[in-house]
Amino acid sequence: MGRVExxxxxxxxxxxxxxxxxIERLVREGARxxxxxxxxxxxxxxxxxxxxxxxxxxxxxxxxxDVARAVASCLSAFGRLDILFANAGVEGVVxxxxxxxxxxxxxxxxxxxxGTFFTLKHGAPPMVEQGKGSIVLNSSVLGLSGMxxxxxxxxxxxxxxxxxxxAALELSxxxxxxxxxxxxxxxxxxxxxxxxLAAPDAPNSVKDKFTSMIPLGRYGxxxxxxxxxxxxxxxxxxxxxxxxxxxxxxxGAL
Ligand SMILES: NC(=O)c1ccc[n+]([C@@H]2O[C@H](COP(=O)([O-])OP(=O)(O)OC[C@H]3O[C@@H](n4cnc5c(N)ncnc54)[C@H](OP(=O)(O)O)[C@@H]3O)[C@@H](O)[C@H]2O)c1
Numbered sequence: 001m002g003r004v005e006x007x008x009x010x011x012x013x014x015x016x017x018x019x020x021x022x023i024e025r026l027v028r029e030g031a032r033x034x035x036x037x038x039x040x041x042x043x044x045x046x047x048x049x050x051x052x053x054x055x056x057x058x059x060x061x062x063x064x065x066d067v068a069r070a071v072a073s074c075l076s077a078f079g080r081l082d083i084l085f086a087n088a089g090v091e092g093v094v095x096x097x098x099x100x101x102x103x104x105x106x107x108x109x110x111x112x113x114x115g116t117f118f119t120l121k122h123g124a125p126p127m128v129e130q131g132k133g134s135i136v137l138n139s140s141v142l143g144l145s146g147m148x149x150x151x152x153x154x155x156x157x158x159x160x161x162x163x164x165x166x167a168a169l170e171l172s173x174x175x176x177x178x179x180x181x182x183x184x185x186x187x188x189x190x191x192x193x194x195x196x197l198a199a200p201d202a203p204n205s206v207k208d209k210f211t212s213m214i215p216l217g218r219y220g221x222x223x224x225x226x227x228x229x230x231x232x233x234x235x236x237x238x239x240x241x242x243x244x245x246x247x248x249x250x251x252g253a254l
Pocket of ligand 1: 012013014016018039042060062087090091111115138140141190191
């Protein structure tokens with residue numbers, strides 16, 4: 001018996017490093033998954049190995065109608081929704097806050113804040129109807145603390161933390177648990193991008209600096225974050241709601 005046997009999950013950001021690793025864990029542990037991302041080709045490639053256990057939908061989390069359609073498609077494909085992983089996100093720019101343009105700020109806001117809000121808004125009702133469900137919002141260590149050069153991203157991820165807390169207070173009395181996860185640097189595309197944006201000529205020096213800020217002495221892996229999501233998605237975390245869960249190699253203990 002798998003740890004999420006018979007459950008149905010909806011995962012946004014399904015083509016990204018953390019999204020793909022989470023889908024692998026959920027399917028391996030007995031769930032069926034509705035995978036949502038922007039581009040059909042990469043999405044099909046990402047889930048081809050899982051056959052009927054995974055259905056897909058394309059669109060952007062920044063458009064409410066796209067998210068509503070994804071939830072409806074999940075329900076028509078699998079008949080229920082037990083686990084919602086609001087994971088789609090962008091890093092935006094790395095620069096002093098005095099140099100961030102309104103357009104750059106809006107892009108981060110639209111995906112990380114609006115997109116996460118719409119995902120929760122449309123994913124929660126079927127769970128409330130069932131009287132049970134687990135919602136996991138992907139924030140960041142920068143949803144709990146700040147970092148020079150990443151103010152727009154940190155602001156957007158703090159908003160995700162606030163959304164999680166408010167949603168947990170609204171939805172827990174109706175049987176739906178809501179938690180957020182807060183990874184430190186994960187060894188994947190997003191960190192490669194942040195390293196390049198911070199120092200185009202010396203991205204490895206940025207990686208060294210970030211690594212030195214993590215007492216465990218390394219970046220995390222997509223799979224380590226997926227393991228935390230799996231715990232929160234499963235009934236093993238049945239008394240956990242309204243909490244922030246870090247996976248950060250002790251970054252936040254400083
Ligand atoms: N990597 C880290 O170090 C780290 C640390 C803490 C938190 N996080 C958070 O973890 C989450 C997943 O990121 P990742 O590390 O797996 O990076 P990633 O590989 O860049 O994945 C990001 C995912 O979000 C999707 N996405 C972006 N904008 C979207 C939109 N408008 N609509 C729908 N999907 C959209 C991307 O799809 P496309 O292929 O369509 O772009 C991709 O699937 C993000 O919320 C990120 O902020 C990451």
